Amino acid sequence: MTPELEDLLNFLRIPSISTDSAHVEDVKACADFLEAKLSGMGLQVEVHKTPGHPIVVARNEHQEGRQTVLLYGHYDVQPVDPIELWDSAPFEPEIREGKIWARGSTDNKGQLLAHVLGLEKTLKERGELPVNLICLFEGEEEIGSVNLVPFLERHRASLKADVILVSDTGMVAPGVPTMGYGLRGITCAEVYVKGPGMDLHSGVYGGAVANPATAIARIVASFHDESGKVAIEGFYDEVEPLAEWEREMWKEVPGMSPADLKKVTGARELFGESGYTGAEQIWARPTCEVNGIGGGYQGEGSKTVLPAEAMAKISCRLVPNQKPAVILAKLEAHVRKHCPPGVELHFEEGHSGGSYVADPHDVFGKAAQRALKTVFGREPVLIREGGSIPIIQDFKEILGIDTLMLGLALPDCQIHAPNENFTIENFEAGIRLNQVVLDEIANI
């Protein structure tokens, strides 16, 4: 096993689940792991405490006249459940079929470490990096980067850079170099409806009392019309229409045909807003999704009950020009309007984050594309991402810096799901990519 792979397996063994308070020390252990690794490479490292998980900042000695590159990544991971669906333990990484299987292998420890190991390799080969570097690694991305935003505001001056590099995004197909120049935003909410004071016998009282599970179903069913459009009033008011050049360019992107999407998702049929291709629906159109729904008896067999309450978790993905707070208010108004009588409604707001879009053809975008071409041996495709990394728009607003997204996550890497995996091929490509892209940026 290579020393690089050994480093990654050690990093993956730390169960840094940021949302779970039982893992606070593990998240910290990951920050310590990075501190040791980065200082061992000769970088100046600071670990900043926050009210939540730590922020790791590392830099080389900056020299006048060089480009400054900020490298961002996150070392926290998503929870592992449903644990019974994993073929091997999530924090005991295994190598099978040329892939590393573990929680965080792709999102984001594998991709983050590939960059760090690229830096290490360049430092070993040349004794220095070609650019001024700032590494910024956080442990709260999966829970909304709550402490990183005020950190950016406080450290605006010392985080000043020319460009930001992020590998926390996707690659459309194996071997197809992919540069992301946009992300969808997000706004989340939870809806609870309460009916009777307790669960009731559905025969003794059913028919005379409103059922909260039915109320939730009616609310959720009102989110879309028959054609797949979101039916929330004013939902599309601010949406920026797709540019013709993007629609043309995306037609050529591999891995996004209806057959590809059916295969990778396992969906029986595709469904979505009519008039748009799959790529357009995912990358440039807003959505309203139910992430969880519950209420009433879920155990074995039947139980004739009229539940006292029911709930749904909702997230809307947003596109440029849509403001999270505005969409959240429209969602709440819609839910209140469609809540049937006889139940009491509670609407709770959750995470939010803005969408992001940049010009993929500026000098930094072109440099990144040259690097991708060198490493993968073919022209990169340019995409926007359907997922969200809210801090990237915050970087733009607070620091005034654009981000290059050089993702290595394959469509079947199963991030946030059981059996998350990262190919060794992409891990090695990521190490090389870091080396080449810094040289390309240095030569601008």
Ligand code: BES
């Ligand atoms: N790395 C993902 C986002 C992602 C995945 C972007 C694939 C592009 C392609 C990130 O870690 C993530 O999951 N973000 C959350 C954000 C939320 C918790 C605010 C998301 O998108 O749900």
Ligand code: ZN
């Ligand atoms: Zn994630």
